[in-house]
Amino acid sequence: MVKRRVHVAAAAIISEDGRKVLIARRPSNVDHGGLWEFPGGKLAPYETGLEGLKRELHEELGVEIQRAQPLIRVHHEYAEKHILLDVWQVHAFAGEPFGREGQAVRWVAMDELVGYPFPAANLPILRAVMLPTEYLITGEESDEARFEASLTRALTEDGVRLVQLRAKLLDESAYLARAERALTLCREHGARLLLNGDPERLEHIDADGIHLTSERLMKLERRPIAEDKWLSASTHDRRQLTQAGHIGCDFVTLSPLRTTPSHPEVAPLGWHDFQQLVERAAMPVFALGGMTRFDANHARAVGAQGIASIRDFWK
Ligand SMILES: Nc1nc2c([nH]c(=O)n2[C@@H]2O[C@H](COP(=O)(O)OP(=O)(O)OP(=O)(O)O)[C@@H](O)[C@H]2O)c(=O)[nH]1
Numbered sequence: 001m002v003k004r005r006v007h008v009a010a011a012a013i014i015s016e017d018g019r020k021v022l023i024a025r026r027p028s029n030v031d032h033g034g035l036w037e038f039p040g041g042k043l044a045p046y047e048t049g050l051e052g053l054k055r056e057l058h059e060e061l062g063v064e065i066q067r068a069q070p071l072i073r074v075h076h077e078y079a080e081k082h083i084l085l086d087v088w089q090v091h092a093f094a095g096e097p098f099g100r101e102g103q104a105v106r107w108v109a110m111d112e113l114v115g116y117p118f119p120a121a122n123l124p125i126l127r128a129v130m131l132p133t134e135y136l137i138t139g140e141e142s143d144e145a146r147f148e149a150s151l152t153r154a155l156t157e158d159g160v161r162l163v164q165l166r167a168k169l170l171d172e173s174a175y176l177a178r179a180e181r182a183l184t185l186c187r188e189h190g191a192r193l194l195l196n197g198d199p200e201r202l203e204h205i206d207a208d209g210i211h212l213t214s215e216r217l218m219k220l221e222r223r224p225i226a227e228d229k230w231l232s233a234s235t236h237d238r239r240q241l242t243q244a245g246h247i248g249c250d251f252v253t254l255s256p257l258r259t260t261p262s263h264p265e266v267a268p269l270g271w272h273d274f275q276q277l278v279e280r281a282a283m284p285v286f287a288l289g290g291m292t293r294f295d296a297n298h299a300r301a302v303g304a305q306g307i308a309s310i311r312d313f314w315k
């Protein structure tokens with residue numbers, strides 16, 4: 001049987017304060033009835049994603065999109081169809097949203113989204129909605145005061161909200177001591193902290209998650225940490241991306257996009273190959289390797305969650 005292919009445009013509509021997202025409940029008489037969803041629907045022939053989304057949001061909620069940015073594209077196999085969910089983050093709109101088709105609609109705080117039942121295809125979308133566009137990877141630093149000053153600067157001046165503590169030169173006790181301080185700073189600024197390395201580190205420091213090297217990623221048979229923590233991983237090719245999906249990574253970095261001084265011998269992916277890989281990834285992907293915040297919009301346009309960087313944030 002050749003499966004039907006369905007292209008759907010959907011919206012994560014963000015509240016003005018950036019803390020809430022609008023979800024709607026599917027009527028009980030349609031497929032996935034009773035589950036919650038991001039408003040939207042099937043594209044008409046010849047419609048682009050954004051055109052279709054504008055029409056759907058007008059029909060379903062009575063609002064007009066004013067500003068939207070691509071968030072994530074998700075391919076999913078349901079038993080009877082292949083679905084492509086083309087999801088946009090809507091930051092500005094006119095009108096007061098209400099369920100024009102009688103459906104319940106609700107503004108929900110980001111952290112409370114996990115309590116609502118969504119269709120199976122929506123898992124990567126929920127992660128994408130909760131993640132920022134920028135992922136800071138900390139630089140090597142031998143001095144603790146300088147480390148704290150750099151992290152504080154990035155949290156305050158750059159507004160970074162997602163941090164990976166990478167410190168390959170520290171021994172275990174020095175790493176954990178630094179992690180403790182980094183966690184305090186991140187908590188003060190409402191940022192999430194992931195520890196780089198052995199998942200066991202979470203047993204000592206109650207950080208928000210773990211970032212796996214690609215080597216560690218490839219050795220794992222299953223997800224090494226609880227579902228309520230974030231799991232990210234470094235990937236460089238399709239095999240590693242597939243493995244990240246297999247063990248349930250919440251998001252990944254994919255690198256190197258450009259050649260970098262730290263890895264001059266590695267051939268860069270470039271935007272074309274990067275886009276091809278991201279299109280089939282089962283989770284949000286951050287572009288890494290020579291990225292700065294000026295690249296974030298382009299990264300989003302080719303399907304990425306955003307950019308990850310050491311140098312652009314670590315001064
Ligand atoms: N809108 C929307 N559809 C989703 C989501 N997740 C998901 O699996 N879907 C699936 O994508 C398909 C899109 O359907 P839809 O029922 O919204 O389409 P539509 O608004 O054009 O409705 P219509 O065909 O009754 O006119 C459905 O099979 C739906 O279950 C989501 O978050 N939002």
Ligand SMILES: [Mg+2]
Nearest residue numbers: 039040041042
């Ligand atoms: Mg719909």
